[in-house]
Amino acid sequence: MGWLTLLVFSPIVGIVLLLLVPSTQAKLQKRIAVICSILPLIMSIIVYQQFHSGADLSIRVPWISFGQYPFSFFVEYELGVSGFSLVLLLLTAVLMIVSMVTATMQIKKGWKQYALLTLLLEIGILGVFASQNLILFFIFFELTLVPMFLLIGKWGGMEKERAAYSYLLYNGIGSAILLIVIIVLFANVGSTNYEAIANASLSTELSMGLLISLLIAFGVKLPIVPLHTWMVRVHVQAPPALVMIHAGVLLKIGAYGLMQFGIGFFPASFQDIAPVVAILGLVNLLYGACIAFVQKELRSLFAYSSISHMGIVLLGIAAMNEAGLQGAMFQTISHGLIAALVFFLIGVVKEKTETTYITRLGGLSRTMPLTAGVLLAVGLASLGLPGMSGFVSEFMTFLGIFESMPVIAAIGTIGIILTAAYILRAVMDITFGKEVLAQQGIADLQGKEWIPVSIMLGLILLIGVFPTSLTHSIQTSVEAIVLRIGG
Amino acid sequence: MDMETLLAYDWGIMAPEFTIVIIATLLSLLDLFLPHSFHRKWLSVFAGVGILVAFVFTLSQLGQEADMILYDTYRLDLFATSFKLLLLIGAGLVLGLSASYHRKREQGEFYYLLLTALLGAMMMASSADLITLFVGLELLSISSYILAGIDKQSLKSNESAMKYVINGGMATAITLFGFSYLYGLTGSTQLTTISEILPSLIRTPAQGLLIMAFIMTFVGLAFKISTVPFHMWTPDVYEGAPIPVTAFLSVVSKAAGFIILLRVFLTLFGTLEGLRLNETFMQSMALWIGVLAALTMILGNILALRQHNMKRLFAYSSVAHAGYLLVPVVALSTLTLENIWFYLLVYMFMTVGGLAIIYVLYEKHGTLDLEMFSGLYKRSPALAILMTIFILSLAGIPGTAGFIGKLNIILGALSTDPAPIVLVSIMIAATVLSYVFYFGILVQIYFRSNPFQVTIKVPIVMKTTLWICAIAIIGLGILPNLALDFYHHYVDLINVTEMLWMRG
Numbered sequence: 001m002g003w004l005t006l007l008v009f010s011p012i013v014g015i016v017l018l019l020l021v022p023s024t025q026a027k028l029q030k031r032i033a034v035i036c037s038i039l040p041l042i043m044s045i046i047v048y049q050q051f052h053s054g055a056d057l058s059i060r061v062p063w064i065s066f067g068q069y070p071f072s073f074f075v076e077y078e079l080g081v082s083g084f085s086l087v088l089l090l091l092t093a094v095l096m097i098v099s100m101v102t103a104t105m106q107i108k109k110g111w112k113q114y115a116l117l118t119l120l121l122e123i124g125i126l127g128v129f130a131s132q133n134l135i136l137f138f139i140f141f142e143l144t145l146v147p148m149f150l151l152i153g154k155w156g157g158m159e160k161e162r163a164a165y166s167y168l169l170y171n172g173i174g175s176a177i178l179l180i181v182i183i184v185l186f187a188n189v190g191s192t193n194y195e196a197i198a199n200a201s202l203s204t205e206l207s208m209g210l211l212i213s214l215l216i217a218f219g220v221k222l223p224i225v226p227l228h229t230w231m232v233r234v235h236v237q238a239p240p241a242l243v244m245i246h247a248g249v250l251l252k253i254g255a256y257g258l259m260q261f262g263i264g265f266f267p268a269s270f271q272d273i274a275p276v277v278a279i280l281g282l283v284n285l286l287y288g289a290c291i292a293f294v295q296k297e298l299r300s301l302f303a304y305s306s307i308s309h310m311g312i313v314l315l316g317i318a319a320m321n322e323a324g325l326q327g328a329m330f331q332t333i334s335h336g337l338i339a340a341l342v343f344f345l346i347g348v349v350k351e352k353t354e355t356t357y358i359t360r361l362g363g364l365s366r367t368m369p370l371t372a373g374v375l376l377a378v379g380l381a382s383l384g385l386p387g388m389s390g391f392v393s394e395f396m397t398f399l400g401i402f403e404s405m406p407v408i409a410a411i412g413t414i415g416i417i418l419t420a421a422y423i424l425r426a427v428m429d430i431t432f433g434k435e436v437l438a439q440q441g442i443a444d445l446q447g448k449e450w451i452p453v454s455i456m457l458g459l460i461l462l463i464g465v466f467p468t469s470l471t472h473s474i475q476t477s478v479e480a481i482v483l484r485i486g487g
Numbered sequence: 488m489d490m491e492t493l494l495a496y497d498w499g500i501m502a503p504e505f506t507i508v509i510i511a512t513l514l515s516l517l518d519l520f521l522p523h524s525f526h527r528k529w530l531s532v533f534a535g536v537g538i539l540v541a542f543v544f545t546l547s548q549l550g551q552e553a554d555m556i557l558y559d560t561y562r563l564d565l566f567a568t569s570f571k572l573l574l575l576i577g578a579g580l581v582l583g584l585s586a587s588y589h590r591k592r593e594q595g596e597f598y599y600l601l602l603t604a605l606l607g608a609m610m611m612a613s614s615a616d617l618i619t620l621f622v623g624l625e626l627l628s629i630s631s632y633i634l635a636g637i638d639k640q641s642l643k644s645n646e647s648a649m650k651y652v653i654n655g656g657m658a659t660a661i662t663l664f665g666f667s668y669l670y671g672l673t674g675s676t677q678l679t680t681i682s683e684i685l686p687s688l689i690r691t692p693a694q695g696l697l698i699m700a701f702i703m704t705f706v707g708l709a710f711k712i713s714t715v716p717f718h719m720w721t722p723d724v725y726e727g728a729p730i731p732v733t734a735f736l737s738v739v740s741k742a743a744g745f746i747i748l749l750r751v752f753l754t755l756f757g758t759l760e761g762l763r764l765n766e767t768f769m770q771s772m773a774l775w776i777g778v779l780a781a782l783t784m785i786l787g788n789i790l791a792l793r794q795h796n797m798k799r800l801f802a803y804s805s806v807a808h809a810g811y812l813l814v815p816v817v818a819l820s821t822l823t824l825e826n827i828w829f830y831l832l833v834y835m836f837m838t839v840g841g842l843a844i845i846y847v848l849y850e851k852h853g854t855l856d857l858e859m860f861s862g863l864y865k866r867s868p869a870l871a872i873l874m875t876i877f878i879l880s881l882a883g884i885p886g887t888a889g890f891i892g893k894l895n896i897i898l899g900a901l902s903t904d905p906a907p908i909v910l911v912s913i914m915i916a917a918t919v920l921s922y923v924f925y926f927g928i929l930v931q932i933y934f935r936s937n938p939f940q941v942t943i944k945v946p947i948v949m950k951t952t953l954w955i956c957a958i959a960i961i962g963l964g965i966l967p968n969l970a971l972d973f974y975h976h977y978v979d980l981i982n983v984t985e986m987l988w989m990r991g
Contacts, residue, residue, distance in 0.1 A: 063968070064891070064967050064968055064971070065968060065971065065972075065975070066822060066825070066895055066898055066899075066971065067821055067822045067825060067899075067902070068821070068825075068975055071820075071821040071822070071902065073898060073902070135894070138885060139885035139886060139890075140885075141885075142884055142885040142886075142890075143885060143886060145884065146879065146884060149926065149929075150929070150933055153930065153933070153934055154933060154934055161930065161934065165923070165926075168922055168926060169919070169922065169923070172919040172922050173919055176915040176916065176918065176919045179894075179897070179915060180897075180908070180911065180912060180915060183894070183897050183898055183901055183911070184901060184905070184908070186898060186901075187898060187901040187902050187905075
């Protein structure tokens with residue numbers, strides 16, 4: 001079976017146990033869901049150990065065969081990890097626990113179904129990062145679609161169904177384009193194994209066409225402006241516990257896909273369109289930051305902030321050198337943690353004050369000093385304060401992009417200033433703004449709420465202070481890609 | 488024909504057909520002579536046994552050498568056997584769907600009409616002659632016309648039968664007209680002989696007539712598989728006919744349409760030299776069929792968007808699926824037959840499953856409106872999850888057999904020639920479009936609430952049918968090689984070129 005299979009399908013344990021518990025026993029259900037969500041983390045830590053001790057984790061089992069000899073097409077069930085996907089697997093497992101704990105506090109109705117769908121979603125996300133075969137990747141990728149649709153549409157805010165549909169259609173179109181790319185590759189290469197495709201020689205025109213299609217397909221997911229409207233809607237409408245996963249790891253599939261497939265399969269063509277990617281990144285960075293600056297509502301502010309931060313990922317990828325790629329991967333992980341923590345805090349604030357409008361949250365530092373404090377901390381991490389994870393990723397990305405495209409890098413630095421401006425405006429308004437919140441009766445962070453906060457803040461600081469804890473893993477992926485660009 | 492020649496034929500070839508004939512005759516006699524107190528729903532058991540026996544006979548014929556009887560008009564080859572299995576599975580599922588709600592105790596004709604229609608379809612699969620083929624087609628059609636109007640007291644059912652007869656009659660006439668051209672050009676109705684003479688007509692003045700014959704036959708057959716331009720009858724007939732008949736029309740009848748299409752077109756035009764150099768006749772015509780396929784997929788899915796009546800929605804969905812199934816016919820490759828076979832198999836399970844749940848809810852609420860699904864998850868979680876499986880498979884979401892079917896079709900289309908990429912893109916775009924109405928059903932099931940909190944009881948036969956469909960869809964979605972290996976193992980002799988058995 002192999003550890004990876006066990007890891008990917010470990011959420012099934014939770015699903016089965018939850019199905020066995022009668023729906024009246026809410027407390028037991030919550031306990032089971034949280035405990036079972038720890039299982040994938042244990043498995044991914046084992047995988048991490050194995051990977052770093054040099055064990056071969058990959059599995060390859062024949063699965064589907066289409067057609068007959070000599071015109072047959074084989075699809076194998078193939079799992080494997082690289083340094084980068086390993087870290088993403090860990091991130092998924094961690095954020096899942098955190099999100100599940102959050103959900104026990106914030107999801108009131110239909111808890112069992114919520115937990116079942118989230119666990120199903122987790123299988124999809126873990127599978128995406130662990131597959132080594134495009135068809136398998138696609139199946140897991142689409143496996144996230146249905147649970148997300150139902151989760152947004154059932155547990156979301158006022159316009160939940162509209163958000164669910166816009167999620168479905170944008171991502172449906174994205175995956176449709178991805179499917180065409182996959183099948184064209186399948187028909188041309190005769191296999192959908194990552195390595196086989198990377199080693200195949202395709203004509204320049206075909207590679208370019210496929211690469212552009214990939215850019216659109218993953219551009220929807222990342223998202224790249226102007227394909228971002230669905231993502232803002234989902235951030236605003238979906239329950240915060242779900243947005244933690246969505247912003248934390250689900251969107252990161254876009255970044256992962258661009259690096260693993262975009263550069264991995266078509267390094268030469270990617271070199272040709274790198275300036276375009278860089279400009280797209282710049283647009284993301286500046287557009288996201290500018291729009292974030294004028295938002296009055298916390299969730300949409302941080303949605304645009306996510307767009308802006310994904311611009312940095314694009315810049316890092318476009319740099320096409322070691323520092324840039326390292327920065328992009330770093331930013332992917334770091335932003336995953338930051339976004340999850342931000343949306344956890346927004347969830348807490350929304351629960352207790354019943355608003356997320358910045359102007360109505362003035363004086364939060366008086367009523368909920370701890371929440372406001374953590375919000376300030378994560379805001380600082382987000383704008384790249386040294387000692388936090390955001391700094392390392394931005395530093396490395398810009399190091400990379402200055403080396404290959406100095407002009408774009410120079411313009412990009414404006415984005416960093418803008419980030420500081422909109423984050424500080426929001427945080428200052430909330431903490432030190434005009435006091436509008438009633439002082440009494442609002443409880444601050446307490447009890448169980450400290451679990452998510454301490455895990456995520458701890459990791460943000462850990463990565464910020466000891467970046468090697470992360471580079472140690474992703475270095476192999478970076479080197480592999482750099483080798484392909486160079487060769 | 489004297490007795491000796493008759494006895495010399497290997498009649499074992501027709502064992503499945505004989506079984507069906509015998510059971511159908513037996514059922515009609517039983518229906519005639521049994522007292523009124525005997526509930527006619529028990530006839531379904533006989534019909535079921537008949538289908539099962541025919542299925543076993545057909546299975547035993549797998550791997551046999553191809554053989555022809557009756558002056559080369561009736562042919563048993565792997566093509567015929569593999570598709571007959573599909574027809575029998577489809578008919579068995581329809582029977583499982585119909586048996587549960589049989590209220591009029593004295594009406595038993597449904598069962599033997601179902602069997603005669605099935606017989607017609609099976610004859611079409613085996614025919615090697617235009618006349619045999621046409622007789623099969625008519626047997627299927629006429630039985631289906633009566634089936635559509637079997638609910639004698641219902642105005643809608645009568646209207647449906649009437650529309651079906653008129654439209655169907657027209658389409659049959661056009662098909663026959665096309666056949667008459669083929670006969671006129673070659674002087675034979677035997678497919679082998681026709682295919683031997685046709686090459687001599689290319690690049691002669693008769694070529695124009697050949698194109699006419701092709702178009703006429705295709706357009707006529709488009710009726711059976713309900714593709715543009717002959718799709719208009721589908722929603723009306725599906726809506727009026729009783730649900731088991733709707734299921735029969737969209738599953739068995741459609742499969743039969745594809746069988747005849749493949750049989751005639753691949754044998755006659757598959758390797759025939761085309762209008763331009765270095766292409767086959769099918770390739771010369773591919774553009775036109777491609778346009779029809781694209782229109783079918785787009786129109787089917789767009790019109791389905793606006794439907795609230797579940798039967799009409801399934802009708803348009805069935806039109807759209809016919810479009811997907813035409814893609815392999817346009818982009819002929821070594822995978823074509825496997826594509827169509829597998830997709831039809833999957834399509835049977837998901838359509839019968841979906842219609843079965845609609846049937847259960849219709850019996851409960853007496854309405855066919857989309858809102859019949861509202862709050863289904865609260866009322867019956869099991870039905871809700873089953874319906875979710877069928878819907879996701881119809882929408883082609885990975886993890887279900889519907890996805891593997893589509894993947895197989897797309898792969899087949901692009902495997903030899905990159906040109907069908909446009910058609911494939913349209914197919915994928917149409918699939919995404921279809922998400923809107925398929926997920927609309929999920930919205931009703933999970934997000935809406937229903938004021939009537941009644942529990943739903945499902946009859947045991949229906950329950951079994953539903954679970955068979957669901958398990959098949961998930962099973963084939965995760966391990967598609969359960970069916971594909973079976974196909975590869977037995978049917979490895981036929982691919983598009985070898986299908987052209989007549990040409991030596």
